[in-house]
Amino acid sequence: MANAMLHQTVGTLQLHGSSGIHFQGGNNSVRLVPKGFKVEVGFCKRGICSSGEKKFSIIQASASQTSVFDPVLSPSNNGTHESLKKSNEAALILIRHGESLWNEKNLFTGCVDVPLTKKGVEEAIEAGKRISNIPVDMIFTSALIRAQMTAMLAMTQHRRKKVPIIMHNENEQARVWSQIHSEDTIKQSIPVIAAWQLNERMYGELQGLNKQETADRFGKEKVHEWRRSYDIPPPNGESLEMCAERAVAYFKDEIEPQLLSGKNVMIAAHGNSLRSIIMYLDKLTSQEVISLELSTGIPMLYIFKEGKFIRRGSPIAPTEAGVYAYTRKLAQYRQKLDEMLH
């Protein structure tokens, strides 16, 4: 469950035993989680506490647009899921990070945490211009700085001027220390969730090697197989299939519910983690994904409507009318921005 909300923790409960669903906190026993609240499942320090207890926090959803999880919207609730699929529409922007210092040097990067080059910074800003009229309610990035820089730099160009704020939910203290105590400020913020599951495919023993030198040493075909085949991993690294197992699972579990509830989402990630997500969105076969290449810093727009992802290509420029005419909602959003800013 995404830990995306800007929220107030109003209590902590524990689940005991295995006899049915039974929440207990202090002297109080709670059977149902009221509407507008969410249950956040955490694990005691190192995974599971003694006697299998798990820690639950009851969190009051903020009234703002940025409070993201309503249990009623849970995709596990099938009836609701179906009706939401029909009624909601949301924009999904995917963006591969701008050029990194190791892209520039032609080195296999994978999970090595390398920042952007100056050109990468410029690409991210340019990408931001292209999406400056498209609503963004939530941002997901990988845990790597090149994706996070890209997301933040892109948002400097957004006309709505909401402030992207990285959520720190790694432990209770981090969460409490980063709390915002103004509803108005929360409304002017965009939660940014950093997730390792969106990281670049782990390139194993190729990380740090020069791509050309590796091709010279092992042969062009072998290296192409490592780089682009679906299920053949590079030495001690992840194949695209293995990368998809975590990236697509994260997308389905954490991002799709947000889209279902009508949130407009931007994902800043990597060549291969995004290839695996696009494979899922566009229903590509393992053969088709081989030839899918993503450029750095080019945003791609999808509309999520009636449970389907509709690929809308890349917004060309902020002034380009076409992209905003894709849906009435996008056109209205842009018009509102025009009225606000003129």
Ligand SMILES: O=C(O)[C@@H](CO)OP(=O)(O)O
């Ligand atoms: O080095 C990497 O991490 C990736 C992306 O830059 O390389 P490839 O082009 O092989 O997917």
